Amino acid sequence: MRLEAIELHHVEMDLVEPFETSGWRETTRPCIIIAIHSEGLTGYGECVAGAGPWYSYETVGTAWHVLKDFCIPAVLGQDISSAEELQARLKPIRGHPMAKAGLEAAFWDVLAQAQNVSLAKLLGGTKDRIESGISIGIQKDIPTLLSVIEQRRAQGYKRIKLKVKPGWDIEVLRAVRQRFSDIALMADANAAYTIADLPHLKQFDKFNLLMLEQPLDYDDLIDHAILQQELKTPICLDESIKTPEDARKALDIGACKIINIKPG
Template sequence: MKVERVELRRIGLPLVGVFRTSFGVERDRDILLVRVEAGGVEGWGECVALPRPVYSSEYLDGAVEVIRRFLLPAVRSLPQHRAHAVEPVFAKVKGHPMAKAALQTALLDAELRAAGTSFAGYLGGVREAVPAGVSVGIMDSIGELLDAVDGFVEQGYQRIKLKIEPGWDVEPVRAVRERFGDILLQVDANTAYTLADARHLARLDPFDLLLLEQPLPEDDLRGHAELARRVRTPICLDESITSAKSAADAIAMGATSVVNIKPGRVGGYLEARRVHDVCAAHGVPVWCGGMLESGIGRAANVALAALPNFTLPGDTSASDRYYARDVTEPFVLENGQVRVPDGPGIGVLPDPDVLAEVTTSVIRL
C-alpha cells in the first residue's frame, strides 16, 4: 500500500454540557482528524491530544507539527506504507504517542478497508457489542451531580465513573452510593493526589468502588504500589501506562490491579493490543478509556473494547453523551451496550456535509 495524499483536518464540536476535571473545564472540543488516501481507499484516524499540554506533554498544534515534519517523512521513506511497518521508524521520534496513533490508525483503517476486514476482527474482538460506561465530570453541587447520574442510570449505562479531586471526593461518592445503591461505581482522580493523601483516600474504601483510577502523578509507580497497600479499593492506572512494557512494570511492582487502555496514550491500537495481551497474561483486567472522541475515534475504541480481556465497562458512551451531532452516524445505547462496527476498517465514515460545517482548518499534503 502506498499513500498518495494526507489531510490534517481540525474540527470544532460543541459539547452538550460543560465537562470539568482536575485538568480544567471543557465546553467544546478542538479535534484533529487525519485522513489518508491509498490505492483508491481512504483511512481515518483521530488525534486525542488536547489543545493545551495538561493531560500529557502533547498538545494539538504540536501534534500537527510532528506529523508534518517528522512522521510523514518517516512513512514516505518506507517502500510500503503499512501500519506495522511504521512502528520502527516512528520509534526514532521520541514521544508524541498521540500524533503517532492518529497517523497509524489512518493507515491501518485504509489497509483494512482495502482488505475488507473490520477493525474488531483484525484486533481479535470477540463481542458484537460492548458494555457502556459513562464518565461524569466535577459538578458545582452534589444535587447537580445526583441529577446527572440519575439521567445516565435511567438511560441504562452499566457503570458510572465520577471525576474527583481534593475537596470533591468522599462526600460526592457517598451521596451517589446512598442514592443509587449497588450500581457499578468507580472514581478517577487524574493524578490530583499525593501519597500523603493515602489516609484520606482510604475513606473511599467503604463505598465498594470498582477502582480508584490514577490517584497519584503518572511517574510515581512506587507511590501507587505503596498506596495499594494502604487502601482496599483496587488501584487502576491510566496516565502511567504508556506501553506494554510500562504495564508489565507496573503490574510487577504491585502498582496496579486494573489497567485503563487508551490507544492514543500508548501510541496506537497495535500497542494497545499488546497492553491488553500483557495484562491478560498476568490476570489483570482492562477497560477502554475515552478522551471525548468523535465518532471516528469512538468507532476504533469500541472495536478495541471487543477484545476478550476488556472485562469491565469502559468509557464507550453513546455519541449523545457528549455531542448533539457527531461527524459520523451516532453510536447509540442499546440495553446498556454499544454495538461494535462490523464494516471494513473502523466501519464508519464522516458525513461530508457535517464535516464541512464543523471544519476550522485543513492542511493537505
C-alpha cells in the same frame, strides 16, 4: 500498500456540557483528523491530543507539528504492509504517542478496507457490541451530580466514573452510594492527591468502587505501589502508563491492579 497522500484536518466541537476534572475544565473538544489515501481507498484516524498540556504534554498544536514535519515525511510514498512496519518507521521519533497513534489509526482503517474485513475483525475482536460506561465531570453541587447520573443511567450507561478531587470526594461518593447502591461505580482523581493523603484515600474503601483511577502524580509508579498495599480498592493507572514497559513495571511492583488503555 503505498501511502500516496496524507491529509490533516483540524476540527473543533462544542461539548454538550462542560467537563471538569481535578485539574482543568473544558467546554470544547479540538482534535486532528488524519486521512490516508492509498490505492483508491481512504482511511481516517483521530489524534486525541487536547487543547492544552493538562492530561498530557501533547496538544493539538504539538501533534500537528510532529505529524506534519516528522511522522508524515517518514511514511509518505512508502509501501507499508502492516501496523508493525508503520511503527518501525516512526520509532526514531521519540515520544508523541498521540500524534503517532492518530496516524496509525488511519492506517488500520485503510488496511481493513483493503482486506475487505471489519476493523474489529482485523484487530481480533469477537464481540459485535459491548456495554458502555461514562465519565462524569465535577458538578456544581451534589444534587446536580445525582440528577446527571440518573439521566445517564436512563440513557443506558452501565458503568459510572466520577471525577474526584480534594473537597469533592468522600461526601460525594457517600451521597451517590446512598442513592444508587447497585451501580458499577468508579472514581478518577487525575493525579489530584499525594502519598501524604493515604489516610484520607483509605476512606474510598467504604464505597465498593470498581477502581480508583490515577490518585497520585501523573508519572508516578512507586508511591502508587505503596498506596495499593494499603487499599482494598483496586488502583487503576492511566496517565502513568505510556508504554508496554510502563505497564510491565507497574504490575511487577504492584502499583495497580487495573490499567486504563485508551485508543489514541
